[in-house]
Amino acid sequence: MDKTSQELATQTIVRRLQSRLQSRSTLRNILQDIGVIKNFVHNNDVTPLFPDRIVSKLNAWREISKKESPNRVFLGTLSHSKKNKLNFIVNVGSDYPTRSPTFSLVTSSRQEDEQQTEDSASSSREFAHLSKNNKHFQAEDLRSAEAEVNVYYEEMLPHIEEDSLLQYQLLRLRMCMDVLVAASNVSASVGSRLRRGKDRRLAFKFDPVEMGMVHR
Numbered sequence: 001m002d003k004t005s006q007e008l009a010t011q012t013i014v015r016r017l018q019s020r021l022q023s024r025s026t027l028r029n030i031l032q033d034i035g036v037i038k039n040f041v042h043n044n045d046v047t048p049l050f051p052d053r054i055v056s057k058l059n060a061w062r063e064i065s066k067k068e069s070p071n072r073v074f075l076g077t078l079s080h081s082k083k084n085k086l087n088f089i090v091n092v093g094s095d096y097p098t099r100s101p102t103f104s105l106v107t108s109s110r111q112e113d114e115q116q117t118e119d120s121a122s123s124s125r126e127f128a129h130l131s132k133n134n135k136h137f138q139a140e141d142l143r144s145a146e147a148e149v150n151v152y153y154e155e156m157l158p159h160i161e162e163d164s165l166l167q168y169q170l171l172r173l174r175m176c177m178d179v180l181v182a183a184s185n186v187s188a189s190v191g192s193r194l195r196r197g198k199d200r201r202l203a204f205k206f207d208p209v210e211m212g213m214v215h216r
Contacts, residue, residue: 049206
């Protein structure tokens, strides 16, 4: 390798290290904000993406990461009232915000398989906690809420600073919980209007024109 190639390779390595350090610093600041200000309020640029009032709040947030893991994992709890709570697990990669955090509300078959391994005993307990405490909501509704947070987050990116993505995903999850609680508390006749299609999906997307939740 000639001198020029070596210099270019060194510069590339330095840029990657700087980017990684910046990502870690950004994530550390975001996590500190979540711990102090649990109920994040969005800025005016994203007003069309959220209703004026979100009832559900974040009332618990703690880290459950393994020491050897490069990712950071958190267990959180949302509450809508004393009896309505929703537990979730968030996996935040070391390259945040380049890769978006992943939220889990239900235990997948893959996670159930992982629970059988000895080195995932701690995670097993947390995922079992999910299954137990979220059982009052339908599993398919929880998966739809997961998709709203994990898949459709890109709708928010043009309106927010990329570094704050985790906070906005949490805000969207709070919005989804409002829908989950509404569907579980209302009468059968009203509840039927909240669902659509053969699979009776709930509406998790906010439409500023309709001023309410709509189906995708």
